[in-house]
Amino acid sequence: MLKGLCRKAFPKALWVYHVNTGACNGCDIEVIDVLTPYYDAERFGIRLVGSPRHADVLLTSGPVTRQVAPALQRLLEAVPEPKLVFAVGSCACGGGPWFDSYSVLGGADQAVSVDYYIPGCPPRPEAILYGVALALGLVPKKVASEALRQESLEELALGVSLYERGNDGRQD
Amino acid sequence: MLLSKLREALICLRAGRVTLPYPFEPHDPAPGFRGKIRVDPDLCFGCGGCADVCPAGVILIRDTGQLTRVLEFRWSRCTYCGRCEEVCPEGAISMSQEFETATDSADDMVLTLEVFMGPCQRCGRCFPPPTSLEKISVTGFRSDEASVRPGAEVPALHGVSAQATGPGKGERS
Numbered sequence: 001m002l003k004g005l006c007r008k009a010f011p012k013a014l015w016v017y018h019v020n021t022g023a024c025n026g027c028d029i030e031v032i033d034v035l036t037p038y039y040d041a042e043r044f045g046i047r048l049v050g051s052p053r054h055a056d057v058l059l060t061s062g063p064v065t066r067q068v069a070p071a072l073q074r075l076l077e078a079v080p081e082p083k084l085v086f087a088v089g090s091c092a093c094g095g096g097p098w099f100d101s102y103s104v105l106g107g108a109d110q111a112v113s114v115d116y117y118i119p120g121c122p123p124r125p126e127a128i129l130y131g132v133a134l135a136l137g138l139v140p141k142k143v144a145s146e147a148l149r150q151e152s153l154e155e156l157a158l159g160v161s162l163y164e165r166g167n168d169g170r171q172d
Numbered sequence: 173m174l175l176s177k178l179r180e181a182l183i184c185l186r187a188g189r190v191t192l193p194y195p196f197e198p199h200d201p202a203p204g205f206r207g208k209i210r211v212d213p214d215l216c217f218g219c220g221g222c223a224d225v226c227p228a229g230v231i232l233i234r235d236t237g238q239l240t241r242v243l244e245f246r247w248s249r250c251t252y253c254g255r256c257e258e259v260c261p262e263g264a265i266s267m268s269q270e271f272e273t274a275t276d277s278a279d280d281m282v283l284t285l286e287v288f289m290g291p292c293q294r295c296g297r298c299f300p301p302p303t304s305l306e307k308i309s310v311t312g313f314r315s316d317e318a319s320v321r322p323g324a325e326v327p328a329l330h331g332v333s334a335q336a337t338g339p340g341k342g343e344r345s
Contacts, residue, residue: 040191090228093281094249097228107249109278118274119281121251124201126194131274133195141280143273148213149286 013045014135016086017055017079021072021111022104023062026122027089031059033125034132041129044136052078058112063091063104069111076112084135087114088128090121206252206267209245211285215264218243218287222256222265231256241287248281 020028034041035048049055052075064072076085087108090096095106108114118131133139192199201207209230218241223231228251232244256265275281 037190038192039194043191090249090251093278094246096249097251099229099249114278116274116276117248117278117281119248119250120271120273124205124271126192126199126201127271127274129194130272134274134276139195139272141275142270143208143275143280145280146283147286148211148284150213150216150288 013047014057014084014132015047015049015055016057016059017049017052017075018059019061019072019075021060021062021068021092021108022065023089023091027061027092030122030125030128031061031088034128039125039129041132044132044138046132052076053080055079056082057084057086059086059088060092060108060112060114061088063095063098063101063106064108064111065104069105072108072111084115085112086116086118086131086135088118088120088131089123090119093117093119096121201269201271205269205271206254206257207270208268208273209247209250209256209283210266210268210270211243211245211283212264212266213285213287215262216243216260216285216287217262217264218289219261221259221261225255225259227251227253227255236286239289241289243285243287245283245285246281247283248278 018028018031033039035046052058056079058076058079060072076083085108087093091098092108092114095101095104095110098104099106105111116131116135118128120127123131130139134141218233220233220243223233223243228249230245230247230250232246233241234244235241252267254267257267273281
């Protein structure tokens with residue numbers, strides 16, 4: 001019953017605690033932008049809260065620096081269940097240009113388990129809204145892993161129609 | 173005090189509705205916006221110039237066979253600088269306007285492209301095409317003057333002379 005109640009209550013209001021784990025502030029500005037009346041994430045019940053103990057969602061931006069990684073894990077422990085982790089920006093999604101630097105872990109998923117990735121450098125406010133709407137189940141997911149290929153020598157030698165092969169090989 | 177609150181309320185009423193109806197109606201970015209990478213598999217010839225210039229190291233190249241080369245775009249860390257699009261000699265990479273790339277799985281943010289490297293008609297082996305960097309030294313990709321760059325004296329490739337292309341590219345800003 002509690003689970004059902006949670007499922008019913010969860011899409012109504014996600015309270016967000018925002019963590020900067022070494023970001024350049026670009027993503028943070030966009031996150032603030034999403035909360036302004038123009039984009040108005042509060043329509044969906046999104047609210048920034050001042051303590052992780054009040055939050056449902058931990059929103060991280062930045063490649064997780066070595067200094068901040070233990071703090072991030074402690075923050076996640078402080079968030080009550082059920083909880084979600086959002087990674088906003090290229091740095092949080094995969095480390096950005098610093099993915100192999102000595103002083104960062106290279107992405108939020110290296111320190112905590114991430115539920116939703118919002119890539120972009122910084123992501124447009126619309127892109128963050130889209131990620132929120134995706135988490136709430138309002139919009140479908142639009143990206144998938146793609147595998148493209150060209151024809152091999154054998155296929156060329158066999159005289160297989162290039163146009164058809166090209167379409168078969170693509171999985172987009 | 174009360175008057176100022178009333179005035180504020182009046183201003184708010186006069187402004188009307190300002191909120192975008194975004195997730196329910198599309199809101200396209202301005203032209204020139206650089207979104208997710210789009211790759212045309214038929215144009216790429218596997219020179220690897222994009223991997224050379226990518227600041228985030230998104231593009232990984234490995235040779236899987238004598239005639240096949242795999243380009244892996246791990247675009248989760250892409251910074252959307254557009255250098256790959258700029259440097260690609262065949263125009264195989266372009267930055268789309270796609271920004272709705274939020275996902276719940278890290279595996280979705282990978283694009284692989286298997287390139288068939290053209291072999292020599294006589295010996296059947298693969299020959300390396302002129303690398304993108306060799307082309308760049310002739311055609312130029314920086315916005316500074318082509319004649320003052322160290323690569324300006326490199327002999328012309330593919331029948332394109334450095335003098336003919338240098339000033340045109342030099343004007344780019």
